[in-house]
Amino acid sequence: MNKYDDNAQKQDLITEKLKALYTSVQEEEIPDRFLKMLDQLDEAEKAMSAGNQDNHKDG
Amino acid sequence: MDKDFKKELLSHLGSLRAFAVSLCGNRDRADDLVQETVVKAWAKHDSFAMGTNMKAWLFTILRNEFYGQMRKSGREVSDPDDYFTNNMSQHPEQFGKLDLVDFKKALAQLPDDQREAIVLVGASGFSYEEAADMCDCAVGTIKSRVNRARNALQEILDVSGEGDYGPDAISSAASLL
Numbered sequence: 001m002n003k004y005d006d007n008a009q010k011q012d013l014i015t016e017k018l019k020a021l022y023t024s025v026q027e028e029e030i031p032d033r034f035l036k037m038l039d040q041l042d043e044a045e046k047a048m049s050a051g052n053q054d055n056h057k058d059g
Numbered sequence: 060m061d062k063d064f065k066k067e068l069l070s071h072l073g074s075l076r077a078f079a080v081s082l083c084g085n086r087d088r089a090d091d092l093v094q095e096t097v098v099k100a101w102a103k104h105d106s107f108a109m110g111t112n113m114k115a116w117l118f119t120i121l122r123n124e125f126y127g128q129m130r131k132s133g134r135e136v137s138d139p140d141d142y143f144t145n146n147m148s149q150h151p152e153q154f155g156k157l158d159l160v161d162f163k164k165a166l167a168q169l170p171d172d173q174r175e176a177i178v179l180v181g182a183s184g185f186s187y188e189e190a191a192d193m194c195d196c197a198v199g200t201i202k203s204r205v206n207r208a209r210n211a212l213q214e215i216l217d218v219s220g221e222g223d224y225g226p227d228a229i230s231s232a233a234s235l236l
């Protein structure tokens with residue numbers, strides 16, 4: 001194997017490992033705290049826009 | 060809230076977490092960063108045009124938040140002791156995972172700008188141009204950071220042992236799966 005092939009193979013392996021690490025986190029189940037937080041933000045916004053509509057009917 | 064915005068935001072949470080962990084190297088801090096990012100994204104969602112690249116937009120908010128916190132606290136950027144997950148090192152009998160433990164240690168040794176560049180381009184799937192936009196630098200700068208990161212990783216892994224790095228190791232790892 002020449003030096004170029006050797007290096008290319010090592011670089012492929014590095015990319016492969018980087019992706020494996022990254023994917024291991026990416027594919028974890030999303031913790032509940034984030035889902036709850038999004039729901040809370042959603043509700044807070046709905047409450048706020050309901051209030052705004054009362055005050056500024058022309059939006 | 061626009062339902063589509065929320066739905067798309069949710070779909071990017073996994074990669075946001077992976078990016079946060081690779082930036083700060085600490086799982087708890089990474090999730091705090093993601094939380095801050097979601098709150099900020101929500102607050103300024105009016106400035107986001109649906110149909111444009113939400114993933115890049117979110118990643119940019121996260122990295123700005125991260126470097127902002129760094130500047131404020133003066134803390135070291137990464138905490139390699141907790142890089143990705145400590146659980147990995149608790150199963151040394153699993154060759155594949157042991158192999159990744161060495162790799163994550165090597166990754167943690169990189170300068171922050173190089174680690175960020177190789178993660179964005181090599182793992183998150185952004186183009187050099189997108190990464191340059193997000194990091195607010197020239198495309199050539201990103202390319203050079205990625206190259207330096209690759210060379211540094213190769214060097215660190217070469218020194219740490221040819222045996223668990225070469226093609227023989229791959230075939231023996233494969234036979235264990």
